[in-house]
Amino acid sequence: MAEKLKVSRELAWALKDLFARKKDDYSYDEILKLHYEALKGERWKGETWEHLNKLSMAEMAQAMFIGYEIEETPEEQFIKWYKDFCPAIPGDAICLEVIHKTIEILGIKIKGFNE
Known part of the structure; x- marks a missing residue:
């Protein structure tokens, strides 16, 4: 079975917006034709839709x-x-300290972890 396409958050917003308009403005065929034209040079325009390019x-x-x-x-x-x-390694403080120290040394800030 084919898998869903993995996309960035920005691209997901663009696709969601485009496909929501499908019901009222565009058919699937029309969307594919527009995308074909965009690939040939017409380009999707606008802050949201430019990600479709x-x-x-x-x-x-x-x-x-x-x-x-x-x-x-x-x-x-x-x-x-x-x-x-x-949670799989309760009490293994050394391992957890290594993880924390590695992230600190690399200067990485991760929301929900060390930020």
Whole structure:
């Protein structure tokens, strides 16, 4: 089974806005025609829709017919891993200290972790 397209938050907003207009303004065929024209040089315009220029025809079709989901940022992936990992090793203070110190040394600030 084909997978949903992973996209940035900005691209997800653009797709959501575009597909919401599908019901009233555009059919799927019209959206694909507009995207084809954008790839040939017409370009999607506007603060929201300009992100659509990053998609190939195949990716636009995948987002349309299979769906899309927001790709987690590296920070979000870390927090998810950290929350899953830490309860699995209660009392392993050395391991947790290494994680904290590594993040500190690298100068990385992660909301929900050390910020």
